[in-house]
Amino acid sequence: MNIILNAIGITKLYxxxxxMVKALNNVDLSIEKGEMVSVVGPSGSGKSTLLNLLGGFDxxxxxxxxxxxxxxxxxxxxxxxxxxxxEIGYVFQQFHLLPTLTVRENVTIPLIFSKKRDNGQVDRILxxxxxxxxxxxxxxxxxxxxxxxxxxxxxxxxxxxVLIADEPTGNLDSxxxxxxxxxxxxxxxxxxxVLIVTHNxxxxxGCSRHLHIKDGLILDIPLKNSV
Amino acid sequence: MxxxxxxxxxxxxxxxxxxxxxxxxxxxxxxxVSLLGFQRGYKEALFRDVDKMGYQVLITAKGCPxxxxxIMLKGGxxxxxxxxxxxxxVVSDTRIDKITSQLIQVVYDPDKxxxxxxxxxxLGVDKSMLDLKPWVRFKSGGWFSSDTSRExxxxxEAAELEQRLVGDKFFIRGIEGDFTVIGILERTGTHxxxxxxxxxxTVQSLFKLDKKLTGVGIKLKxxxxxxxxxxxxxxxxxxQVISMAQVKGTILGLVQSAQVMVNAVAAIAxxxxxxxxxxxxxxxxxxRTREFGMFKSVGASGGQIFILILYETTLMCAxxxxxxxxxxxxxxxxxxxxxRITLPYAPYGNLVVIxxxxxxxxxxxxxFIGILSGIYPALRASRLSPVEAIRREE
Numbered sequence: 032m033n034i035i036l037n038a039i040g041i042t043k044l045y046x047x048x049x050x051m052v053k054a055l056n057n058v059d060l061s062i063e064k065g066e067m068v069s070v071v072g073p074s075g076s077g078k079s080t081l082l083n084l085l086g087g088f089d090x091x092x093x094x095x096x097x098x099x100x101x102x103x104x105x106x107x108x109x110x111x112x113x114x115x116x117x118e119i120g121y122v123f124q125q126f127h128l129l130p131t132l133t134v135r136e137n138v139t140i141p142l143i144f145s146k147k148r149d150n151g152q153v154d155r156i157l158x159x160x161x162x163x164x165x166x167x168x169x170x171x172x173x174x175x176x177x178x179x180x181x182x183x184x185x186x187x188x189x190x191x192x193v194l195i196a197d198e199p200t201g202n203l204d205s206x207x208x209x210x211x212x213x214x215x216x217x218x219x220x221x222x223x224x225v226l227i228v229t230h231n232x233x234x235x236x237g238c239s240r241h242l243h244i245k246d247g248l249i250l251d252i253p254l255k256n257s258v
Numbered sequence: 259m260x261x262x263x264x265x266x267x268x269x270x271x272x273x274x275x276x277x278x279x280x281x282x283x284x285x286x287x288x289x290x291v292s293l294l295g296f297q298r299g300y301k302e303a304l305f306r307d308v309d310k311m312g313y314q315v316l317i318t319a320k321g322c323p324x325x326x327x328x329i330m331l332k333g334g335x336x337x338x339x340x341x342x343x344x345x346x347x348v349v350s351d352t353r354i355d356k357i358t359s360q361l362i363q364v365v366y367d368p369d370k371x372x373x374x375x376x377x378x379x380x381l382g383v384d385k386s387m388l389d390l391k392p393w394v395r396f397k398s399g400g401w402f403s404s405d406t407s408r409e410x411x412x413x414x415e416a417a418e419l420e421q422r423l424v425g426d427k428f429f430i431r432g433i434e435g436d437f438t439v440i441g442i443l444e445r446t447g448t449h450x451x452x453x454x455x456x457x458x459x460t461v462q463s464l465f466k467l468d469k470k471l472t473g474v475g476i477k478l479k480x481x482x483x484x485x486x487x488x489x490x491x492x493x494x495x496x497x498q499v500i501s502m503a504q505v506k507g508t509i510l511g512l513v514q515s516a517q518v519m520v521n522a523v524a525a526i527a528x529x530x531x532x533x534x535x536x537x538x539x540x541x542x543x544x545x546r547t548r549e550f551g552m553f554k555s556v557g558a559s560g561g562q563i564f565i566l567i568l569y570e571t572t573l574m575c576a577x578x579x580x581x582x583x584x585x586x587x588x589x590x591x592x593x594x595x596x597x598r599i600t601l602p603y604a605p606y607g608n609l610v611v612i613x614x615x616x617x618x619x620x621x622x623x624x625x626f627i628g629i630l631s632g633i634y635p636a637l638r639a640s641r642l643s644p645v646e647a648i649r650r651e652e
Binding site: 108185189 | 260261263264267268270271548549551552553554555556557558559560562643644645
């Protein structure tokens with residue numbers, strides 16, 4: 032077994048006004064390298080919270096999270112920045128592309144922050160996501176699906192082991208959503224571990240593993256039962 | 259592509275807001291540059307004007323010494339007269355190197371300036387004036403043929419304005435008969451350029467001011483003797499002795515005290531610009547919370563986001579100050595015109611002098627202000643948690 036992500040007894044509490052909300056309640060979870068995991072559940076169930084914790088974007092109230100054997104839940108911001116530069120790629124539902132930068136420039140952003148040169152990887156990744164012919168277009172000149180492909184290329188440019196996507200098809204029509212899921216499968220086949228939060232159960236079926244979150248608890252069950 | 263390019267392209271996203279901020283900082287910068295240019299230009303022009311009078315000490319009739327000095331500098335009515343005997347009394351003083359006496363008259367001519375009216379400044383002088391102003395050269399012609407001739411020597415601009423050449427006739431309204439233009443001076447860059455010179459005795463006779471003078475200009479052998487020289491004439495009745503250094507200091511002091519007020523307004527303009535930049539950036543950062551979250555999620559450190567924001571403010575302020583400098587360079591003549599109609603005494607020549615040093619100071623000053631006003635917004639942006647951006651997705 033080659034565990035890449037391991038969460039032990041993680042709990043996350045939020046203050047919402049005077050009320051304390053328990054987003055995750057003593058959750059244990061292990062994800063193996065190369066798995067493609069879908070995370071499903073009702074709105075506000077804690078799906079995104081789980082992803083944020085596993086990606087090192089947030090820290091748990093209690094419990095420990097390990098990425099490739101390193102405890103990221105206790106890391107300082109500087110160390111987490113290094114982890115994000117090397118190990119994690121994040122795809123947002125809203126794409127978050129900079130509108131004044133071209134597709135190529137948007138994809139290059141992580142290289143700027145990690146002070147790496149483009150040794151041809153931008154062209155390669157644009158080819159992988161099928162955007163070679165759109166490299167010099169602005170986000171306003173491409174479709175929603177192409178924007179999400181750009182965001183995926185940006186998340187992959189630094190060759191991370193783990194790709195996390197939060198509702199990546201939430202803003203796309205069914206055809207484009209299927210195309211994006213196919214892209215995730217293709218990325219997964221190249222050895223990347225992929226975690227996807229989605230409401231689209233039809234698409235989630237293609238994943239090797241399904242996590243159903245409800246009331247801050249994970250039910251690690253086959254999707255058909257979850258549905 | 260570098261951070262600087264991202265910063266530059268970010269500014270283009272909200273063009274109107276960026277342009278308005280640039281306009282605000284640019285105007286503040288233009289005010290600042292104009293003030294610095296005026297400080298320098300006015301002082302230089304005043305010193306040049308006073309120095310080009312050619313003397314260090316001026317003897318005039320009793321009255322306000324600075325008013326007298328100013329009228330002698332720029333011309334005007336209302337001068338008091340002193341007796342010519344004073345000249346005879348001091349001329350033999352061994353401390354004196356050069357000395358000249360003069361009588362100023364101002365004649366209003368309603369036909370001048372395309373019938374808008376204007377003054378002709380007439381200065382009665384003798385040849386000793388040329389000893390005190392060795393830089394004065396004749397463009398054409400020469401000095402008066404005698405002390406009582408009906409001849410005029412015209413300053414460069416006076417001759418241009420009246421369109422007179424050597425040998426032409428010159429008329430003065432209210433005075434019978436004509437005068438012959440005997441010489442035209444080269445440009446001096448002082449009020450002499452607009453002056454009509456006549457023999458001293460001719461002016462005394464024409465204006466019925468026999469044996470009267472408006473002033474005696476003196477250059478001493480040694481400038482350190484000025485206080486002692488002033489002291490020695492202290493008890494001579496009906497006259498006063500003014501050192502031109504005092505005149506410079508007093509006029510400059512008067513202008514500078516008015517300038518304190520203007521500087522305060524300029525300082526307020528700069529402060530308003532600083533808060534304008536801070537406000538613009540804070541608004542921009544609030545709107546871009548998700549963007550900074552995205553940056554952090556792809557590996558940006560807090561320091562890099564801090565620098566990105568500083569780049570944005572620096573670019574904005576640098577662009578603004580360059581625009582401000584250009585505005586001043588183009589509009590310096592207008593600023594000068596406003597100053598001339600506002601100030602009671604404005605020296606000859608350029609009043610607003612924009613030097614490369616002033617421009618460099620303003621550009622670096624604006625960049626410094628940009629950095630200063632960017633620090634707080636940049637700190638806020640750099641401290642944003644990546645999860646802030648992601649949470650908003652839910």
